[in-house]
Amino acid sequence: MESHTLEMTGLPPFPDNIPIATLPCLSLERLVARNSGEIQRLVHACEEVGLFYLDLRDVSLASKVLGDVDQLFQTAVELFDLPLAEKQAYDFSSQNSHFGYKAQGAELVDQQGNVDRNEFYNLPRNDLLGMTDPLPTPDVLKHRRGTLQSLARTCHSIAGVLLEHLNTSLGLGQSKLLDLHRLDAPSDDIIRLIKAPKQPVDDHRVALAEHTDYGSITLVFNRLGGLQVLPPGPDSQWLYVKPMPNTVIVNIGEAMVKLTNGLLKSSFHRVVPPPGDQARFPRYSVVYFCRPNNDVLLRSIAGDNRIPDPDPSEEAEAITSKEWVFQGWLARRAKPCSI
Ligand SMILES: O=C(O)CCC(=O)C(=O)O
Numbered sequence: 248m249e250s251h252t253l254e255m256t257g258l259p260p261f262p263d264n265i266p267i268a269t270l271p272c273l274s275l276e277r278l279v280a281r282n283s284g285e286i287q288r289l290v291h292a293c294e295e296v297g298l299f300y301l302d303l304r305d306v307s308l309a310s311k312v313l314g315d316v317d318q319l320f321q322t323a324v325e326l327f328d329l330p331l332a333e334k335q336a337y338d339f340s341s342q343n344s345h346f347g348y349k350a351q352g353a354e355l356v357d358q359q360g361n362v363d364r365n366e367f368y369n370l371p372r373n374d375l376l377g378m379t380d381p382l383p384t385p386d387v388l389k390h391r392r393g394t395l396q397s398l399a400r401t402c403h404s405i406a407g408v409l410l411e412h413l414n415t416s417l418g419l420g421q422s423k424l425l426d427l428h429r430l431d432a433p434s435d436d437i438i439r440l441i442k443a444p445k446q447p448v449d450d451h452r453v454a455l456a457e458h459t460d461y462g463s464i465t466l467v468f469n470r471l472g473g474l475q476v477l478p479p480g481p482d483s484q485w486l487y488v489k490p491m492p493n494t495v496i497v498n499i500g501e502a503m504v505k506l507t508n509g510l511l512k513s514s515f516h517r518v519v520p521p522p523g524d525q526a527r528f529p530r531y532s533v534v535y536f537c538r539p540n541n542d543v544l545l546r547s548i549a550g551d552n553r554i555p556d557p558d559p560s561e562e563a564e565a566i567t568s569k570e571w572v573f574q575g576w577l578a579r580r581a582k583p584c585s586i
Pocket residue numbers: 439441455460467469474516518531532534
C-alpha cells in the first residue's frame with residue numbers, strides 16, 4: 248500500500264535549502280490503537296498550531312487511501328486538461344452552489360480585488376454517497392466515482408478517529424463531536440481536486456490566498472511544495488509545509504475553533520508557486536474537507552468540560568454550519584452572484 252514516491256512520478260524533489268515548518272508527524276496506527284502518548288501529541292498539536300502530518304501506513308482503515316489518492320492525482324490531470332468551455336458546463340455558481348467547477352480567477356485573494364490563480368472542482372460527499380440527486384459531472388469523474396466514494400468514506404473515518412480522541416480529551420459527553428459529524432446526516436463535506444498551473448518565474452502571485460479552512464478537519468494530499476503556514480506568534484514568518492510520502496497534512500478548521508471557543512487552533516495557510524525545480528510543473532492537490540452536519544449551530548459546546556465559557560453576545564451570532572460555509576463562499580466570489 249506504499250504510495251508512489253515523488254521520484255516515481257518524475258517530479259523533482261523538494262529543495263533542502265528553504266525554510267520549512269517543523270510540524271509533528273502523528274501515527275494513525277498508534278491513534279487507532281489508543282496509544283496515550285500519541286493521543287497527547289494529537290491534542291497538543293490541535294491546541295497549539297492546528298496543523299500536523301498524519302502517517303497513514305500499516306492501518307487497515309487507511310489501506311486503500313494512498314492508492315485512491317494516486318488515482319485521483321491522475322484523474323485531476325485528465326479533468327483539468329478538458330477544454331475550458333466543457334469544464335464551465337459544471338460551474339454551478341449561478342445557481343448559488345459552490346459544488347462543481349471553479350475557474351481560475353473566480354475568487355478574490357485580497358481586499359484590493361486581486362483574484363486567485365488556481366482552478367478546482369468540488370465534489371459533495373452527499374452526492375457521492377447517494378444522499379442527494381447526482382449533479383451532472385464530466386465522464387472522467389463518472390469513471391472514478393467508486394474511487395471518490397471510497398476516499399470520502401475513508402477520509403471521514405480518519406477524521407472520526409481524530410474527533411473521538413479530541414472529544415475525550417476535551418471532556419465532552421459521549422461521542423458529542425462524532426454526533427455533530429455523522430456520515431448518515433447531510434453535510435457540506437467535499438472532495439476538492441485542485442490545479443495551479445505552472446507559474447511564470449517572474450509572477451510571484453499566490454495561487455491561493457492566506458486563509459483558514461471553514462470546516463472541522465481538512466485532509467490535504469500534496470506532491471509538490473507550495474503550501475505554506477503562518478505559525479502563531481508575534482514574529483512568525485511563512486514557512487513551507489514539505490510534502491511527506493505516505494502521510495496526509497491535517498488542518499484544523501474554523502468550525503472546531505468556534506465549537507471549542509478557541510481552545511483548538513486553526514492556522515493561516517496559503518499556496519505559493521512550488522519551490523526550486525518543482526516550479527516547472529503544474530501543482531495538483533487532492534483535499535477532503537470534513538465539516539459539521541448542515542444543521543449544527545457553530546457555537547461553543549462549553550459545559551461541564553475543558554472548553555472555556557463563551558461570551559453571551561456570541562450566542563446570538565451562532566449560524567448553522569451550512570450557512571457559514573455558504574456565506575464564506577459568497578464573500579470569496581470575485582463576481583458575487585445575486586441571490
Ligand atoms: O493545495 C493545497 O495544498 C492546500 C489547499 C487549501 O488550503 C484549500 O483548498 O483550502
